[in-house]
Amino acid sequence: xxxxxxxxxxxxxxxxxxxxxxxxxxxxxxxxxxxxxxxxxxxxxxxxxxxxxxxxxxxxxxxxxxxxxxxxxxxxxxxxxxxxxxxxxxxxxxxxxxxxxxxxxxxxxxxxxxxxxxxxxxxxxxxxxxxxxxxxxxxxxxxxxxxxxxxxxxxxxxxxxxxxxxxxxxxxx
Amino acid sequence: xxxxxxxxxxxxxxxxxxxxxxxxxxxxxxxxxxxxxxxxxxxxxxxxxxxxxxxxxxxxxxxxxxxxxxxxxxxxxxxxxxxxxxxxxxxxxxxxxxxxxxxxxxxxxxxxxxxxxxxx
Amino acid sequence: xxxxxxxxxxxxxxxxxxxxxxxxxxxxxxxxxxxxxxxxxxxxxxxxxxxxxxxxxxxxxxxxxxxxxxxxxxxxxxxxxxxxxxxxxxxxxxxxxxxxxxxxxxxxxxxxxxxxxxxxxxxxxxx
Numbered sequence: 450x451x452x453x454x455x456x457x458x459x460x461x462x463x464x465x466x467x468x469x470x471x472x473x474x475x476x477x478x479x480x481x482x483x484x485x486x487x488x489x490x491x492x493x494x495x496x497x498x499x500x501x502x503x504x505x506x507x508x509x510x511x512x513x514x515x516x517x518x519x520x521x522x523x524x525x526x527x528x529x530x531x532x533x534x535x536x537x538x539x540x541x542x543x544x545x546x547x548x549x550x551x552x553x554x555x556x557x558x559x560x561x562x563x564x565x566x567x568x569x570x571x572x573x574x575x576x577x578x579x580x581x582x583x584x585x586x587x588x589x590x591x592x593x594x595x596x597x598x599x600x601x602x603x604x605x606x607x608x609x610x611x612x613x614x615x616x617x618x619x620x621x622x
Numbered sequence: 623x624x625x626x627x628x629x630x631x632x633x634x635x636x637x638x639x640x641x642x643x644x645x646x647x648x649x650x651x652x653x654x655x656x657x658x659x660x661x662x663x664x665x666x667x668x669x670x671x672x673x674x675x676x677x678x679x680x681x682x683x684x685x686x687x688x689x690x691x692x693x694x695x696x697x698x699x700x701x702x703x704x705x706x707x708x709x710x711x712x713x714x715x716x717x718x719x720x721x722x723x724x725x726x727x728x729x730x731x732x733x734x735x736x737x738x739x740x741x742x
Numbered sequence: 743x744x745x746x747x748x749x750x751x752x753x754x755x756x757x758x759x760x761x762x763x764x765x766x767x768x769x770x771x772x773x774x775x776x777x778x779x780x781x782x783x784x785x786x787x788x789x790x791x792x793x794x795x796x797x798x799x800x801x802x803x804x805x806x807x808x809x810x811x812x813x814x815x816x817x818x819x820x821x822x823x824x825x826x827x828x829x830x831x832x833x834x835x836x837x838x839x840x841x842x843x844x845x846x847x848x849x850x851x852x853x854x855x856x857x858x859x860x861x862x863x864x865x866x867x868x869x
Contacts, residue, residue: 484726512833563705
């Protein structure tokens with residue numbers, strides 16, 4: 450018996466990757482661009498320029514549970530979320546959008562982006578139904594891949610963030 | 623022909639229906655279902671010729687709906703339109719008897735690719 | 743080291759306790775979240791709590807929230823033990839303050855590996 454922790458006790462069979470080891474911002478950007486082109490409109494682009502999210506903001510997200518467990522969160526201004534909803538609904542957009550319409554459309558964008566992020570990660574994983582509201586808190590700052598973009602000049606962020614706290618002794622970033 | 627579109631998101635049902643139109647399938651009757659259980663009931667009551675279904679839905683998922691359909695002897699052509707595009711999901715879908723899996727996001731071309739053989 | 747095992751299934755409590763005792767833990771069991779809190783409030787403070795999700799009286803999520811609301815229990819490491827059908831609720835449990843999760847069914851080795859990651863293997867079996 451040996452009382453010294455040589456690191457051997459950490460068996461290779463069980464590791465816990467953080468998201469930055471699994472996906473990069475360029476991949477998230479490309480996933481988001483594809484989703485925007487198909488859902489929002491063919492000419493819709495996302496500029497990789499950070500903007501400041503202030504005022505009345507709203508988030509939509511889906512959870513991924515698997516070898517990596519966390520949440521894919523889209524956050525933007527409520528007005529921008531309404532704009533996205535109108536673009537998605539196209540000719541079917543009502544004159545007055547209800548909260549339910551925005552939750553449905555903005556949630557569906559998170560679902561499509563999240564589903565493709567999930568497919569880019571090691572599996573098998575499960576995907577939750579989308580949710581809309583105040584963004585879930587970041588649990589481990591080292592386990593976040595965040596992309597800030599502008600859509601039609603308005604800021605929007607996509608955060609792929611882990612649900613587990615940092616392991617004891619791990620760098621806290 | 624009659625196409626049943628099952629998705630818990632009303633917005634996504636509209637986008638699927640819009641894409642069907644863009645892909646040239648504009649002379650078909652469309653029936654909508656808002657979850658798997660609703661879809662399963664409408665497969666019986668509406669007798670569609672094709673089911674296009676989301677995967678993740680409350681009450682009953684798309685795959686549960688497909689499995690229940692096949693278990694009850696229904697052989698209606700069934701395809702997924704879902705954000706679940708990973709290889710293991712495609713395998714699960716094929717094993718359950720789905721004809722194809724269209725991953726979101728999709729275009730009218732994607733629809734043509736998968737649907738031309740089914741509803742020419 | 744000490745572990746509290748909370749599950750409304752006696753069979754599951756025995757399985758989890760058995761694994762933990764095999765690793766050198768001293769365990770106590772509770773049948774739901776409220777009973778679990780009673781054990782903690784009674785002054786028996788373990789290093790690890792393994793808690794089921796679906797339970798009568800007080801479920802796993804309520805238990806985690808209650809523990810996280812009490813600064814006296816800050817040192818506890820909470821492991822959610824859930825079944826595959828509860829997959830998408832795992833992230834909610836983690837957001838409420840759980841540290842890790844295990845999906846039923848699991849092997850003793852998988853459990854041991856998770857504890858090793860958390861630095862919660864008693865010394866004598868760590869090597």
